[in-house]
Amino acid sequence: MTAAANSRLRHWVATGRREGGREGVSFVVRLMDNLLGLLRIRVKRGINLVVRDFRSSDPYCVFKMGEQRLKTHIIYGELNPEWDEDLTLSIEDPDLPIELLVFDHDTFTRDDEMGDADFDIQPFLEALKMHLDPHTVPNGTILKRVEPSRSNCLSEESCVTWKDDQVVQNMLLRLRNVESGEIELELHWIDIPGDHHI
Numbered sequence: 001m002t003a004a005a006n007s008r009l010r011h012w013v014a015t016g017r018r019e020g021g022r023e024g025v026s027f028v029v030r031l032m033d034n035l036l037g038l039l040r041i042r043v044k045r046g047i048n049l050v051v052r053d054f055r056s057s058d059p060y061c062v063f064k065m066g067e068q069r070l071k072t073h074i075i076y077g078e079l080n081p082e083w084d085e086d087l088t089l090s091i092e093d094p095d096l097p098i099e100l101l102v103f104d105h106d107t108f109t110r111d112d113e114m115g116d117a118d119f120d121i122q123p124f125l126e127a128l129k130m131h132l133d134p135h136t137v138p139n140g141t142i143l144k145r146v147e148p149s150r151s152n153c154l155s156e157e158s159c160v161t162w163k164d165d166q167v168v169q170n171m172l173l174r175l176r177n178v179e180s181g182e183i184e185l186e187l188h189w190i191d192i193p194g195d196h197h198i
């Protein structure tokens with residue numbers, strides 16, 4: 001990376017951190033030459049999660065990709081939590097799956113598992129590579145559809161959509177290794193100024 005690009009990236013990261021603090025966004029960026037861009041995961045809500053305490057649970061989500069690990073905040077006593085929280089992963093190897101784990105927070109004992117899922121971002125990246133012209137694509141255009149199957153954790157069709165001049169993918173993930181529970185996400189992409197690999 002050139003010194004100028006590095007400086008732009010550092011400035012951009014600092015700006016993002018400030019914004020992140022204001023919005024309560026968890027933010028991890030590693031300054032590496034092979035960084036493709038940033039994936040912003042909007043963690044919207046959980047649906048019908050399992051009881052792990054006496055009558056309810058205190059759920060939070062963890063996302064893992066390679067060595068990166070991000071967490072949402074804990075929502076206490078809620079089986080249908082609404083996080084509405086943005087988590088940002090730096091993407092270097094787009095072939096790595098992203099793991100989602102849901103836990104029940106406990107103060108005095110180890111946190112209990114509430115299911116897991118994974119998803120891949122290839123369809124999302126393929127839509128980004130179309131480099132659509134905002135002036136010609138109508139808002140709401142569906143760019144790709146991913147159907148639920150045995151090999152993914154989708155509980156309904158997931159659409160990659162052109163929305164407000166951005167490529168966005170909605171996902172409803174069915175949690176595995178648990179009796180019930182779904183997590184709703186929305187994927188966004190953030191290009192790194194000066195470096196356009198996608």
Ligand SMILES: [Ca+2]
Binds near residue numbers: 052053057105107
């Ligand atoms: Ca608990």
